[in-house]
Amino acid sequence: MRPDRRQLLASLAALPLLLPGTALAAGSLLDRIRQQGTIRVGTTGDYFPYSFRDVKSGGFKGYEIEVANRLAADLGVKLQLVQATWPTLVAGLLAGKYDIVASGVTITPERARAVGFSTPYLRPAFLPIIQKKDAERFRSWDDIDQPGVVIAVQQGTAPEQMARRSFTKAKLLSVADPVIDFTEVLAGRAQAAFTDNLYFMTKIGREYPQLTMVQAGARPGNETENALMTVKGDMVLLDWLDEWVEARLADGFFTGLYHQWFELATQP
Numbered sequence: 001m002r003p004d005r006r007q008l009l010a011s012l013a014a015l016p017l018l019l020p021g022t023a024l025a026a027g028s029l030l031d032r033i034r035q036q037g038t039i040r041v042g043t044t045g046d047y048f049p050y051s052f053r054d055v056k057s058g059g060f061k062g063y064e065i066e067v068a069n070r071l072a073a074d075l076g077v078k079l080q081l082v083q084a085t086w087p088t089l090v091a092g093l094l095a096g097k098y099d100i101v102a103s104g105v106t107i108t109p110e111r112a113r114a115v116g117f118s119t120p121y122l123r124p125a126f127l128p129i130i131q132k133k134d135a136e137r138f139r140s141w142d143d144i145d146q147p148g149v150v151i152a153v154q155q156g157t158a159p160e161q162m163a164r165r166s167f168t169k170a171k172l173l174s175v176a177d178p179v180i181d182f183t184e185v186l187a188g189r190a191q192a193a194f195t196d197n198l199y200f201m202t203k204i205g206r207e208y209p210q211l212t213m214v215q216a217g218a219r220p221g222n223e224t225e226n227a228l229m230t231v232k233g234d235m236v237l238l239d240w241l242d243e244w245v246e247a248r249l250a251d252g253f254f255t256g257l258y259h260q261w262f263e264l265a266t267q268p
Helices: 007-008 012-019 029-036 063-075 089-092 158-166 181-186 197-207 235-250 253-266
Strands: 038-043 051-053 078-081 115-117 126-131 151-152 171-175 192-196 210-215 230-231
Touching: 007 253, 029 038, 038 063, 038 089, 051 063, 051 171, 063 078, 063 235, 063 253, 089 115, 089 230, 115 253, 126 158, 126 181, 126 197, 151 158, 158 192, 171 181, 181 210, 192 197, 197 210, 197 230, 197 253, 230 235, 235 253
Parallel strands: 038 078, 151 171, 151 192
Antiparallel strands: 115 230, 126 192, 126 210
């Protein structure tokens, strides 16, 4: 049983100061991270503005990269960013290639069977994307979920998992890098794609004004939760991550990141 959250939150105000001297249970991944002085964070680098490659430096940037940097700083360790891919995201974690994943990861039933998640800190919604010229044909999700309609989804992602639950009549086209789901719509090989609204508002919709989102008739559960992903069953690490997220929610860290990476990015 996990400790009572009210007890855990009692010391949140001093969380970053207390962590270096905190006694840890033997065998916890958190203990190994502290002893080695480095936390390895898997990230995909292909999901603006969550995690993407900076053109000039070639390094990682984005909302989740700032989350990872603050996490490492509060732990008092160095940050090592590790290239990951969506199809192998969970497998890489289970194989020990990285300790935590921060890349705009959505909590899903499929993933939760194999890995653990922190308290969520961001709540996007998954929506279909279509060409504006098809807006009269596809006014709702039901209009899209019809035989003969092709919906492109990115392989290994939460939108792909949700699309398989939500669309039972349309054909799903699973694509992998370097192909991107919405480009299949632009090319006419699919009539719709399926991704999150924040990604669309900050990236796709700004660069491709011929595309639009379909919100009418949204299925239950299309509002999702993003969190840090790590190994399952390590209660010491998971409780620490929960405390950390709660503390950063309380002190406005995540509010500031949302304003920087999502609100400002959607302004003209």
